Amino acid sequence: MSDINPMSIALKNCAKTFADGTKALEPLDLAINAGETVVFLGPSGCGKTTTLRIIAGLEEPDAGGSVLFDGQDVTQIPIEQRNVGMVFQSYALFPNMSVAENIGYGLKIRRMPAAQVRTRVGEMLAMMQIEKLANRRIDQLSGGQRQRVALARAIAVRPRALLLDEPLTALDAKLRDTLRLEIDTLLRSLKITAIYVTHDQAEAMALGDRIVVMEHGRVAQIGAPRDIYQKPASRFVADFIGTMNRLNGAVRNGVFTCRAGDLPWPAAPADASEILFRPEDIRVTEDGEPSTLRGRIASAFFLGDRTRLFVEVGERQPLVVESTARRDFSHGEQVGLAIDPRGIVIL
Amino acid sequence: MRTKWLFNLQLGFTLLVCAFLIVPVILSIMAGLTVNYLVGIESGLTLRWVMEVWNGYRNTIFLSIGISLACLVVTLLIGIPTAYVLARRQNALARAIEELLVMPVAVPGLATALALIVTYGSLSGFRTSWTFILVGHVLFTLPFMVRSVLAVLMAIDLNTLEEGASSLGAGWWRRFRDIVLPNCRAGILAGSLMVVTLSMGEFNMTWLLHTPFTKTLPVGLADAYASLRLEVGSAYTLVFFLMIMPLLLALQAFAQPRLKKYVPEDDTHE
Ligand SMILES: Nc1ncnc2c1ncn2[C@@H]1O[C@H](COP(=O)(O)OP(=O)(O)O)[C@@H](O)[C@H]1O
Ligand SMILES: [Mg+2]
Numbered sequence: 059m060s061d062i063n064p065m066s067i068a069l070k071n072c073a074k075t076f077a078d079g080t081k082a083l084e085p086l087d088l089a090i091n092a093g094e095t096v097v098f099l100g101p102s103g104c105g106k107t108t109t110l111r112i113i114a115g116l117e118e119p120d121a122g123g124s125v126l127f128d129g130q131d132v133t134q135i136p137i138e139q140r141n142v143g144m145v146f147q148s149y150a151l152f153p154n155m156s157v158a159e160n161i162g163y164g165l166k167i168r169r170m171p172a173a174q175v176r177t178r179v180g181e182m183l184a185m186m187q188i189e190k191l192a193n194r195r196i197d198q199l200s201g202g203q204r205q206r207v208a209l210a211r212a213i214a215v216r217p218r219a220l221l222l223d224e225p226l227t228a229l230d231a232k233l234r235d236t237l238r239l240e241i242d243t244l245l246r247s248l249k250i251t252a253i254y255v256t257h258d259q260a261e262a263m264a265l266g267d268r269i270v271v272m273e274h275g276r277v278a279q280i281g282a283p284r285d286i287y288q289k290p291a292s293r294f295v296a297d298f299i300g301t302m303n304r305l306n307g308a309v310r311n312g313v314f315t316c317r318a319g320d321l322p323w324p325a326a327p328a329d330a331s332e333i334l335f336r337p338e339d340i341r342v343t344e345d346g347e348p349s350t351l352r353g354r355i356a357s358a359f360f361l362g363d364r365t366r367l368f369v370e371v372g373e374r375q376p377l378v379v380e381s382t383a384r385r386d387f388s389h390g391e392q393v394g395l396a397i398d399p400r401g402i403v404i405l
Numbered sequence: 406m407r408t409k410w411l412f413n414l415q416l417g418f419t420l421l422v423c424a425f426l427i428v429p430v431i432l433s434i435m436a437g438l439t440v441n442y443l444v445g446i447e448s449g450l451t452l453r454w455v456m457e458v459w460n461g462y463r464n465t466i467f468l469s470i471g472i473s474l475a476c477l478v479v480t481l482l483i484g485i486p487t488a489y490v491l492a493r494r495q496n497a498l499a500r501a502i503e504e505l506l507v508m509p510v511a512v513p514g515l516a517t518a519l520a521l522i523v524t525y526g527s528l529s530g531f532r533t534s535w536t537f538i539l540v541g542h543v544l545f546t547l548p549f550m551v552r553s554v555l556a557v558l559m560a561i562d563l564n565t566l567e568e569g570a571s572s573l574g575a576g577w578w579r580r581f582r583d584i585v586l587p588n589c590r591a592g593i594l595a596g597s598l599m600v601v602t603l604s605m606g607e608f609n610m611t612w613l614l615h616t617p618f619t620k621t622l623p624v625g626l627a628d629a630y631a632s633l634r635l636e637v638g639s640a641y642t643l644v645f646f647l648m649i650m651p652l653l654l655a656l657q658a659f660a661q662p663r664l665k666k667y668v669p670e671d672d673t674h675e
Contacts, residue, residue: 138574138575152566152583153588158665167575
């Protein structure tokens with residue numbers, strides 16, 4: 059399946075102001091490597107779709123901005139000549155054509171001989187495991203099946219990049235997980251340059267080689283999922299991705315002091331007044347073990363493999379702590395806590 | 406069984422209404438086929454009146470069919486692109502044009518006809534030509550075409566469909582031909598049936614616009630009813646039905662959607 063020749067994509071100084079004056083994008087620079095899967099992640103309205111549409115050629119950047127494919131300026135080239143595959147949130151499948159005709163449409167436009175179109179459509183149907191649906195009308199398909207057809211249609215023409223705008227948002231949770239896995243496998247086996255837009259951080263983590271976190275038409279952070287999770291560049295990123303605990307206090311002689319207690323922290327910078335850490339970097343201590351902080355359990359949710367605890371420590375928000383201990387936690391119980399200093403982030 | 410009783414009542418009522426509508430049609434057709442309507446069916450059946458109409462009035466029938474088809478072609482050529490543009494432009498101007506389009510329907514046909522005569526009546530070549538009537542019919546029927554196509558276009562997410570097609574490499578003409586036209590097929594069909602039947606049956610305006618050389622079917626029919634025997638008028642109606650039904654059915658068949666069947670490769674080697 060590595061018959062696709064991936065390309066690199068670059069945005070230079072791309073801003074977007076809509077006709078009604080809405081400033082959807084601040085000037086943006088972005089470089090996407092050939093064959094890489096990049097996820098645009100951010101809350102609704104932050105400009106993900108607009109950026110994707112500028113890359114596709116469905117929107118023109120404001121004057122001064124340019125889009126480069128493999129180093130070539132394509133800003134003035136219309137979408138139909140850019141050879142990028144698109145998967146729309148609403149699928150945009152043609153209701154007047156069967157599944158097979160939908161998949162073959164791009165090939166027909168490229169004047170591929172009918173026999174070859176049939177071969178390629180067959181390949182696509184097999185790849186997406188929808189052979190049985192070939193002659194169905196679009197309105198006879200379920201949401202998941204439509205999504206598969208939309209993917210097959212976009213890939214059939216061997217595009218130089220695949221752009222997906224919230225392709226799973228319209229589906230129910232279970233199907234979303236299945237299809238996410240399928241899309242991941244697909245993108246990796248195709249080795250195609252892919253841009254995937256989502257507001258779902260779990261989806262972004264699972265699929266992206268790199269994630270571009272966006273906020274109010276700006277890039278908040280670009281990085282591998284692990285970097286973004288462990289070293290968020292701003293409060294916004296820290297809060298948007300995963301769960302983040304906060305403690306307010308002050309540092310003196312390598313000890314961080316807060317309402318819940320004293321935390322020994324040799325590497326502490328002197329001016330740290332707030333520390334952030336993930337639930338997996340804090341744990342409930344066993345009886346007799348020295349603990350650094352103390353708190354009172356506000357609520358406990360048994361999740362099967364672990365228990366999610368909300369621990370009151372005199373801050374605005376309770377700490378989220380996860381425990382795999384084989385015991386019950388009761389409401390109001392006093393517990394000792396230990397933090398792994400390596401997980402501490404200061405912003 | 407209360408529901409059964411209710412069902413029978415509804416069935417009875419429906420049949421009654423149907424009979425009320427259909428019986429006059431049957432009587433009219435029979436009238437066109439009886440030797441003497443006043444005497445009744447005992448006087449015998451004949452094709453004499455039908456032949457008389459055919460010989461004396463077939464030109465009006467052909468003219469009407471010709472005008473209605475020409476009217477259809479013109480309204481298709483103007484109406485579909487107009488509806489397409491109106492559907493794509495969601496601004497105040499587009500809405501205003503949409504409202505303006507209803508005007509010819511709201512204004513009485515006689516007024517439109519008078520306006521046409523006052524404006525173009527002195528161009529004698531035009532005045533005596535069938536195209537003079539055609540212009541009136543187009544004015545009258547165009548809104549019906551635009552409206553029914555527009556209604557369908559507004560119901561589908563045309564923009565996204567076109568973006569999908571363009572991402573696959575389709576330029577605007579391919580998109581219009583492969584995506585826009587097929588997806589507003591239902592609207593085009595509804596509009597076409599309306600335009601053809603309206604043009605075929607239009608009397609008010611046509612009566613003012615016609616000349617002795619350009620007499621359409623309804624005008625001829627009015628003449629026949631007014632000045633000839635009732636049997637002739639009825640035979641006229643019969644001939645009209647026989648001519649227009651195949652036309653409408655053909656239109657309908659023409660607009661049926663067709664999906665091409667995909668045959669997997671292996672099947673061809675069997
Ligand atoms: N065609 C448009 N005209 C005016 N404003 C728009 C248009 N499209 C998007 N916007 C605005 O631009 C901003 C970014 O939109 P979008 O890129 O769709 O966000 P996202 O995909 O991240 O949810 C939003 O405030 C949105 O309302
Ligand atoms: Mg969006």
